[in-house]
Amino acid sequence: MNITEQLAVTAQSQPEKTAYVFEDKQTSYMELERSVQKFASSLTGMGLKKGDHIALVVGNSPYYVIGLYGALRLGAVVIPINPLYMANEMNYILNDGDVKAVITMDVLLEKFAAIHEQLPGVRNYISCDSGAGSSSLEDHILGPKLHSFTDLVQAGSPGWNPAEWKDDETAIILYTSGTTGKPKGAMLTHRNIYSNAKDVADYLAINGEDRVIAALPMFHVFCLTVALNAPLMNGGTVLILPKFSPSEVFRIAKDHQATVFAGVPTMYNYLLQSGESQGEFANIRLCISGGAAMPVSLLEAFEETFDVQISEGYGLSEASPVTCFNPLDRPRKAGSIGQSILNVENKVVDEFGEELPIGEVGELAVTGPNVMKGYYNLPDETASALKDGWLYTGDMARMDEEGYFYIVDRKKELILVGGYNVYPREVEEVLYAHPNVSEAAVIGVPHPEAGEAVMAFVVSDDSSVTADELAGYCRQHLIGYKVPSEIEFLDELPKNTTGKILRKNLRDQVKQ
Structure with missing residues (x-):
């Protein structure tokens, strides 16, 4: 099973259920499934095939959801890229990642026009209409390589049959920002993506009644797994925000009875400082924090102000990303990233890889079905990160007597x-x-x-x-x-x- 097959199953069992809401417009699971199927079939008509690499340079929108699931349905490898990157940053990833096609917004086409001669491997650009009144695609410098996303979805065949692929084949390559040097492409398999979405959904009890706010950027693995794939895994509804805004988070939470919010600590700080009424979060049953350690004072102030529990967790791109969360069936421990989630094991080790006693600080290592297969075209870096089936995270941590982990800091910090x-x-x-x-x-x-x-x-x-x-x-x-x-x-x-x-x-x- 993979996430696109799961989408098809849900669409068959709950066709009218709302899959996502964007700009207050609801889209059902069956509508999403048909768009994904038709888009995937049109990709084959452009000459794209299983195993080809497709860059997804799109912000939070239905374009991202359909583009991601459609490309995966084809059996292509998706490379999400931050749309705010400069042309030279995109140039590096597109060449290093051997990208054959780019899905992007029409307002970003000029970035690609400036570097297209340096991208001989890119054969197709798929433009998503932003409604900003951009010029006609026919007159664009990218010429015959340029296609309309909307036209491809409309022209596709809903009866198209996708190719078969194995669980250990690469589904997504995430380029890590890193602290030094060039970004590295973490290869995540279909099994990695599916297992982490399912295990997160099950661990946090995200179900078909949940309405999850996706305000984090979808090109980032935190949002990809926790706020997009996990709710779609169990028939939930994703409330898509184009970008984070405290006022919009509160509005959509109130208007659409949101039940789950996922964010990084700075988002919680902005929400806390905004001065909005706590009644805006009346239906929120769970807040999820990750991406960085949350200061304990901020966590406690937010929980007291909004009367909601924050489950702090931990993850990294190389682990799809989640490895730990504070469990929901008992009081959370402030300052802790929680315990190992289902099917994932964490441990704290010394410089020789030996597990350390409780309370001692060492490097956090993780193993499970969510751990990447390696870095794209980087065997030495892969060997350094993956040892005897364990991923060495580079984060310093300790574990208490109840199996709760605490991130002390980055090893390099x-x-x-x-x-x-x-x-x-x-x-x-x-x-x-x-x-x-x-x-x-x-x-x-x-x-x-x-x-x-x-x-x-x-x-x-x-x-x-x-x-x-x-x-x-x-x-x-x-x-x-x-x-x-x-x-x-x-x-x-x-x-x-x-x-x-x-x-x-x-x-x-x-x-x-």
Whole structure:
């Protein structure tokens, strides 16, 4: 079984059930299934076949859902790409990923027009109508390579029969942002994608009555699995937001009786700071947080304000992505990413791969049907990440006596101050607990004597707060070598499109 077969099964059993809502328009499972089937059949008419790589450069919309499931129905390999990437960033992924066709929005065509001569492998561009009044496709520089997404869906055959493929064949290649070097393409199989969506849905009890808000970007694996594939797995409804907006999240939650919201910590911070009434979330039974560690003070403040439980979890692209969640049948543990989900095993190991005793900090390793088959065309990097059936995550963690895991920090983010380990998250937790700090990020900077020193970047809604005051506050809660030697105030912290704070950008800023 794979996710497109599951969609067909649901469409047969519940044809009139709403699969998704976009711009307040409802689309049934059978309508979605027919569009997916017809789009897949039209792809074959363009000469595309099983195993070809298709880039999906589309924001949150029905185009993304139909494009993803349609390409997978064909047996193609989908490569989701952030639509906000610059032309040179897309150029690298399209060439490295051996892409044969690109599905994108009409407003992005000029990006591809600028680099199309550097993309000899791309034979087809499929344009999605944004309604922005763009010029005719016939007059475009991409010429005969250019096709209309809408026309392809309309012209396709609903009776087309897809090719068969095996569970261990690659379905999706996710290019990881990484902290250094070029992005790497994590190859996820049909089994990886299906198993993680099913296990997440079952673990979080996402069912046909749930209406899940998809405000995270769908090109990111967190949204792809938790807010799209998981609800579609069990006949739920996806409430698609083109982009995150606190007011729109509250509106759609109220108007469509949303029951589940998934977001990253910065989203929860924006929602908390928005000042909206907690009544907007009256029907929400569960909030899911991932993508980065949530400060405990933020988690507790949000739960108290909106009277809703947040289940914090953990995942990474290479694991499709989820490996842990706080269980729902008992009180969650603040600061913990929870326990291993169904069919997945996590452990904490030392530098030799030996499992560490309870409470000791080491690298988190994971195994299960969700773990990637490797990095595309990178055998050495694959061998480094996958050892004896275990994926080494690069995250430092510890486990308590009840099997709950706690992320301490990224292995590469560790700060060494005079030989002592400082984990940025520990310092950030203290800063977040200060009543006038709304955001904080901590990095290591060179120090002539100690090797490294702790530097903090803070966003505050009170202009009277000083660096000395915050440093004094830290000294009340941290040993001396963990206290930031420098604190800089910013209007906002740099973030990626999922809202994750980018410490790398802050380090680059210090180097300039």
